[in-house]
Amino acid sequence: MTVDASQLIYIVDDDADIRSSLLRAMRIRGYEAEGFATAAEFLESYDRDRIACLILDQGMPDMTGLELQKHLTANGYSTPIIFITGHGGIPESVQAMKGGAVDFLEKPFRQSELMDCIHSALSLAQSMHADNRKNRVLQERFSRLTPREREIVEHMISHPSEVSSKEIGRHLNISPRTVDNHRARILEKLDVCSVVELMALTR
Amino acid sequence: MTVDASQLIYIVDDDADIRSSLLRAMRIRGYEAEGFATAAEFLESYDRDRIACLILDQGMPDMTGLELQKHLTANGYSTPIIFITGHGGIPESVQAMKGGAVDFLEKPFRQSELMDCIHSALSLAQSMHADNRKNRVLQERFSRLTPREREIVEHMISHPSEVSSKEIGRHLNISPRTVDNHRARILEKLDVCSVVELMALTR
């Protein structure tokens, strides 16, 4: 199995020795890796659209690992996080895991343990990246609909047993033919050929 | 907000004092609660179909909390678990959270903290209970399909743009009319009125 060059490992730790040792270890294995001493530095370089994971020290001055995690999730960034900690406690580890962390390792840890985490973090990042792309395309398509068209789509999705023009027309007090016209535009805008395909779009 | 009498709190801890103090605290708040000294005792009384949560001591002889959690998930039981521990470490807490625990509290903990956990655990149990019921009904319906019928359903689900009898017939090398007949039986067995509804069944 070869390493995908487009994957990136961010390392954020205020300890320069750990940073450089981790960077070396990652690069030896063929990964692209970048190191940062503070959360602020990291945020300057952070690219939310890369397939990446984050190795994050919990015990940092200024902004702790947990605070950075909170900041990232609050902004809708979903890059998987692996915490490493020198002298953290159970409450911190639990909060990190609740916040969606991939793992929470105590220093010192075995390198193989970290590599396992990185591997699952990156494959998680990959699938989330694909999901995000799909959702963005979908959202873009739905944004093209007019209010009335959106209303009709929502009715079809929430009432799958009443998708005929007659029934929708009755529900909205308009002619079935009008619904026909709306539907034609809806299918065109959403780039599907049938109502069945439309339903499939929403998984 | 009143407490739903059909909800149940299981307490598993080898320390009799903690057990009785927790039981008392739960019952004062109107919850139904049962205490057990060992995992084995708990498993004898455990009813997977109740809306319940489990307060589980990690450090027990015989079978630890983590082992019990693993056993429950291996058997497909989804009752939410709140861990409590006397002298556990970060690795245990992380493993518990990875295994889907609601929380992992160190003794001693504030009672309000535990009550918050119980509240979210029980609402989680409630929604999972509803999901399970839905899925069981759905599975039961799909089990009534013959192999050929299932094949056609799967084709429709995975190829939403080719649901016409013509296309399915071409794909399976059979007459479109045959597909018509199969489809009629499929819709009848799945208790839906249209292919659109069928797609909606799979969310």
Add this chain to the structure above:
DNA sequence: CGATGCATAGGTAAAATTACCTAAGTAGTT
């Protein structure tokens, strides 16, 4: 051997969708 279940194929008629059009009223913008 008969019964049952499954897969196959077809007939017919009603209903719905789809693909083409036209067209008018209303609201907001330039």
Add this chain to the structure above:
DNA sequence: AACTACTTAGGTAATTTTACCTATGCATCG
């Protein structure tokens, strides 16, 4: 005042789905 977008409504014809049926070949089970 002209333009644009949105909503409304309809015509016609081809295609599809749906709801009723019948019927044959095959395998399995009692």
